[in-house]
């Protein structure tokens with residue numbers, strides 16, 4: 001960390017809000033809390049924790065994060081109306097540093113077709129919403145949605161109103177990922193000219209990646225004067241996603257000598273945060289993804305390998321250790337005790353005590369019996385898996401799967417229901433996993449359909465932990481779930497049950513959310 005204060009760029013993380021709007025992602029409060037704690041460890045400046053009016057689940061998660069996560073500003077999103085602003089405030093008010101982020105579209109396409117309103121009404125709503133938010137807190141952000149396709153002079157008028165009413169951050173989104181870097185920078189320069197008061201607030205970028213330009217546009221915004229960038233881990237978000245946090249942060253860090261901008265992020269936490277978000281959301285990271293893809297620091301060709309062996313910088317512009325890729329260091333084995341495990345977990349940032357430590361120790365011992373060396377990556381996967389166990393979720397009590405080449409596989413399962421009762425079911429299938437999932441459906445009487453299934457290994461080696469991620473569909477809702485075990489079938493069962501729990505928990509909520517949106521004629525941003 002370096003540089004002068006005027007060149008510091010604030011990192012506004014929207015993984016839990018815009019990122020969570022990606023299709024199929026449905027995180028529960030516990031999962032969101034774990035991600036939020038990790039974002040605080042990563043050192044982001046602001047966490048946009050959710051959209052509290054959207055559902056009781058969203059509200060509860062934002063409130064829990066506001067109460068339990070210390071360090072960053074905790075922000076709640078609200079459309080420009082008083083119910084949304086009230087809900088956002090009620091969810092974040094217990095935070096040490098609460099922020100309300102309110103928005104309304106300024107493009108004619110949105111005003112006419114979606115809001116079915118007028119420019120005058122938009123000005124009125126923006127004015128009232130910012131004033132209302134300011135009656136609760138001094139930290140208010142305003143965004144003119146779809147501004148990159150809007151009439152610039154009208155957007156400027158709305159921004160002036162927001163600033164007059166007390167907005168302290170002005171964020172101008174490229175909502176549909178349409179802009180080009182020069183154009184986005186030019187838009188900002190024009191806005192600074194038309195609204196001189198922008199010099200007295202923090203200005204912010206929020207760029208979507210529909211044309212693959214989200215990071216380039218965000219950087220163009222920074223060069224034009226913005227000192228906050230909105231972004232998400234692994235670039236998740238609506239459609240093609242948001243600017244990827246790790247790319248923005250490393251661009252600012254690696255090329256700081258050229259541009260002078262810097263952030264307060266602890267880059268050594270990047271790889272871990274990326275793994276956690278991928279694990280929790282079920283969104284795999286593409287192997288060649290910049291910074292966090294598994295090949296981002298791999299050298300395949302002989303010439304490159306030869307160069308790197310002689311001198312790392314021949315083919316690497318950053319050291320893998322700077323982004324925390326080399327965290328496979330802690331090694332425990334079957335003789336390691338509870339104390340060693342607690343220390344190792346502490347080193348990884350997990351404070352595990354009491355019953356949680358007992359459970360973690362039990363799973364660690366089971367793993368250490370099967371796997372010679374238990375590494376940091378294994379521990380991280382196990383603890384995240386364990387933290388997701390909840391008495392209000394379905395649990396895998398036992399299973400048997402018979403598979404041979406001669407006949408259809410048969411699976412039998414015992415599933416623990418949230419009340420504690422164990423129900424049993426059996427079914428055949430095209431393969432053992434198919435039979436297993438059908439047996440779960442039979443036991444619970446639910447007709448969920450599997451949409452996607454992925455297996456990966458947490459580390460190398462034949463004894464590696466397997467990690468399974470499923471996406472299923474249940475009554476028109478998609479939900480994801482993940483599970484970890486040295487036994488792929490067990491990991492599959494855990495993943496399927498978690499996805500089912502999420503889908504069922506979401507169904508009535510989805511209904512309520514639908515009514516709110518219908519009433520407002522406005523879909524989620």
Ligand code: KIV
Pocket residue numbers: 018103143145146173174175176206208525
């Ligand atoms: O993309 C967008 O316009 C948004 C706003 C709510 C900031 O996500």
Ligand code: ZN
Pocket residue numbers: 018173175206208237238525
């Ligand atoms: Zn967005």
